[in-house]
Structures are given as C-alpha cells and as structure tokens.
Amino acid sequence: MEAQTMLSGFCPNPAIPSVQNAKKPFFAKPPSSHSSFVQSDNWVSHRAVLSISQRATKRMECTNNAVEAVDVASNEDLTSGIRLKKLAVFVSGGGSNFRSIHEASLRGSIHGDIVVLVTNKQGCGGALYAREKGIPVISFPKTKDEPDGLSTACLVATLRRFEVDFILLAGYLKLIPVELIRAYAKSIVNIHPSLLPAFGGKGYYGMKVHKAVIASGARFSGPTIHFVDEHYDTGRILAQSVVPVLPNDTAENLAARVLGEEHRLYVDVVAAICEERIIWRQDGVPLIRSKENPNEYS
Numbered sequence: 001m002e003a004q005t006m007l008s009g010f011c012p013n014p015a016i017p018s019v020q021n022a023k024k025p026f027f028a029k030p031p032s033s034h035s036s037f038v039q040s041d042n043w044v045s046h047r048a049v050l051s052i053s054q055r056a057t058k059r060m061e062c063t064n065n066a067v068e069a070v071d072v073a074s075n076e077d078l079t080s081g082i083r084l085k086k087l088a089v090f091v092s093g094g095g096s097n098f099r100s101i102h103e104a105s106l107r108g109s110i111h112g113d114i115v116v117l118v119t120n121k122q123g124c125g126g127a128l129y130a131r132e133k134g135i136p137v138i139s140f141p142k143t144k145d146e147p148d149g150l151s152t153a154c155l156v157a158t159l160r161r162f163e164v165d166f167i168l169l170a171g172y173l174k175l176i177p178v179e180l181i182r183a184y185a186k187s188i189v190n191i192h193p194s195l196l197p198a199f200g201g202k203g204y205y206g207m208k209v210h211k212a213v214i215a216s217g218a219r220f221s222g223p224t225i226h227f228v229d230e231h232y233d234t235g236r237i238l239a240q241s242v243v244p245v246l247p248n249d250t251a252e253n254l255a256a257r258v259l260g261e262e263h264r265l266y267v268d269v270v271a272a273i274c275e276e277r278i279i280w281r282q283d284g285v286p287l288i289r290s291k292e293n294p295n296e297y298s
C-alpha cells in the first residue's frame with residue numbers, strides 16, 4: 001500500500017486543528033558570562049548550562065520543576081540523556097542532502113531519526129531513496145501533478161502523529177505556508193546554496209543561484225542554513241560556510257563545490273539541533289554552542 005494511502009488515515013478530518021506539543025520546557029539561564037544569551041520557549045534545553053568545570057561531571061535535570069545535578073560519566077552520557085529527536089525532511093529533487101543526513105543518523109553522528117519524507121514530486125530522487133530505505137513518503141502540497149497531495153491542515157496533523165520535532169528543508173522548491181511555520185515555530189530550517197542575504201528569494205534556486213553568483217563576479221560563495229519564515233530565504237541565519245569562486249568556474253563546478261560543503265554543514269547543524277545546542281541571542285540571532293567547548297558559540 002502506498003504510504004500516501006496508508007497515511008491518509010492520519011488526517012480523518014482536516015477541519016480538526018492539530019494538537020500543539022504540550023511540553024513545557026524547563027527554562028535554564030546560561031552562566032553569567034553568557035548573560036546576554038537567552039533561550040526561547042521553543043528551543044530551551046531541559047538542562048541548565050553549567051560552568052565548564054561543573055559540566056564535565058554534572059548534568060542538571062528538571063523533574064517536576066525540581067532541578068537536580070546528575071552525575072555524567074562522559075559526553076556520550078550527555079547525548080544519551082538527551083531525547084532522540086524525530087525529523088521530517090522535505091525534498092523536491094535528487095535528495096543528496098537528505099541522504100547525507102540519513103546516513104549520518106544511521107551512523108549515530110546525528111541524535112535523531114528521519115521518520116517521514118515530504119515531497120511535491122513523488123518521482124524525485126529523494127522520494128525514491130526514501131522508499132528504498134522504508135521511510136514513509138508524503139505528497140505536499142496538493143497540485144494537479146500531485147492530486148494525492150495533503151492539505152496544509154492534514155500535513156500538520158500527520159506530522160504531529162509522527163511526533164516530528166524538527167522539519168529540515170533540503171532542496172524543497174515550494175513556499176512553506178504560514179500555518180505550518182506557526183505549528184513548528186523555530187523548528188523549521190532550510191539550506192540555501194548561497195551566502196544569504198545575497199542571491200536569495202523567489203526565483204533563486206538550484207543552478208539559477210550559481211549562475212547569478214558567477215555572473216556577479218563574487219569571489220566567494222557557500223551554503224547558508226537558516227530558520228524558515230513566511231518568505232523565501234529571509235529567516236534568521238543559523239550557519240554559513242565559505243567556498244571560493246574560481247575565475248574559470250562554470251555554474252556546475254561551483255554547484256558541486258557548494259554542495260559538498262552543504263553536506264558537511266547540514267550534518268553538523270542538524271547534530272547541534274538534535275543535541276539541543278541551539279541558543280538564541282537577545283537580538284534574536286540563533287547561535288550554535290560548540291560540542292567540544294560549551295563556552296564557545298558560532
């Protein structure tokens with residue numbers, strides 16, 4: 001049975017609003033040296049951020065609003081103490097970023113599981129890979145090419161039923177509707193193949209981006225990972241990485257160089273998201289806390 005048909009039972013009545021996650025996170029304030037950092041209510045860790053000397057041996061846990069220090073033998077214990085996250089990936093094309101993240105999940109580099117793939121093109125490479133790996137595939141949105149596509153309300157209800165924590169866009173070429181953005185506030189990220197805000201927005205996707213970069217004479221390019229808001233490529237930037245643009249580059253050469261960096265960067269960023277190492281500065285800029293040195297941010 002096609003996953004779509006099987007999944008349709010997840011959305012008996014699209015009119016029924018999706019159930020919001022009921023979790024109430026424990027608010028933890030970082031040490032005074034980071035007093036400029038606050039954590040939003042969507043991403044706060046369930047553990048207080050301790051000074052580096054304490055952190056090596058202790059983890060703070062909140063149970064029934066009582067905070068207690070729990071002995072931690074090693075970083076693995078810290079990771080194993082963090083809930084395994086459930087991920088939805090959205091693709092429209094070949095899916096190399098999706099595959100890279102899936103492989104990282106399987107080898108344990110990402111503390112998360114891809115539980116569902118969403119696509120607007122059932123025949124794309126990403127959907128074929130998902131079916132080979134037994135990952136359910138959902139069509140979204142409903143179009144003439146994809147008449148079985150879900151409505152936004154039904155997609156939200158289905159993602160809730162899969163208990164999805166975070167949504168990763170990876171070459172998905174349709175605008176994410178505001179209803180889904182509100183349902184997954186600060187929990188949807190996208191990778192774009194240029195150094196935003198340059199060369200982003202409507203019309204900037206795939207090879208079009210690299211052709212524009214080369215035509216501009218820019219000497220550097222690279223991927224950007226950002227949170228998704230209601231417009232294309234205007235959400236808060238979370239991570240970037242720089243590659244050179246060479247004088248004799250074709251769009252294809254540049255695309256390949258940027259894509260290789262995308263695979264590395266996206267795995268690192270998704271690992272940080274799943275390990276609850278994202279922290280929000282008071283001006284709204286998201287930062288990634290270093291795994292090796294928790295007093296360092298990027």
Ligand SMILES: Nc1nc2c(c(=O)[nH]1)N[C@@H](CN(C=O)c1ccc(C(=O)N[C@@H](CCC(=O)O)C(=O)O)cc1)CN2
Nearest residue numbers: 172173174175176192201202203205229230231232233
């Ligand atoms: N609400 C948001 N939705 C999406 C975002 C986002 O930032 N906010 N990012 C895109 C991905 N993307 C760039 O990273 C992007 C994708 C597609 C387009 C675009 O111009 N699309 C064309 C249609 C293309 C097609 O259907 O083949 C269009 O809308 O005319 C720009 C940027 C994913 N969604």
Ligand SMILES: NCC(=O)N[C@@H]1O[C@H](COP(=O)([O-])[O-])[C@@H](O)[C@H]1O
Nearest residue numbers: 093094095096097171192193205206
């Ligand atoms: N604006 C969105 C956009 O252009 N996204 C780009 O589509 C490609 C998807 O490759 P993949 O399917 O092999 O991961 C990637 O280069 C990604 O940055």
